[in-house]
Amino acid sequence: MNKKELFDAFDGFSQNLMVTLAEIEAMKKQVQSLVEENTILRLENTKLRERLSQLEHETLAKHSSKQGKDHLESIYDEGFHICNFFYGQRRENDEECMFCRELLDRK
Numbered sequence: 001m002n003k004k005e006l007f008d009a010f011d012g013f014s015q016n017l018m019v020t021l022a023e024i025e026a027m028k029k030q031v032q033s034l035v036e037e038n039t040i041l042r043l044e045n046t047k048l049r050e051r052l053s054q055l056e057h058e059t060l061a062k063h064s065s066k067q068g069k070d071h072l073e074s075i076y077d078e079g080f081h082i083c084n085f086f087y088g089q090r091r092e093n094d095e096e097c098m099f100c101r102e103l104l105d106r107k
């Protein structure tokens, strides 16, 4: 290998290293943007989980208030007042009570 061949070989190495360096820089940028995207998705995921658990609690509350209404309705159907005016008293001859009805219709 003469001197010219030697220097040509070094030039070739340098060229390759420059290309490799540029590739590494490009990969580094890709990784950076992936990490950023991942962070945004994790934040979104956290927000969605919080929202979901909120909704689950609301659904649970609605469910129990519906159960509460069913409970009141069955007491009324058994012939008792559920209204504030005659609360817990027996409805004479199963008479309709407009206060009780209003309460049941409202809920």
Ligand SMILES: [Zn+2]
Residues within 6 Å of the ligand: 081, 082, 083, 085, 086, 097, 098, 099, 100, 101
């Ligand atoms: Zn009543």
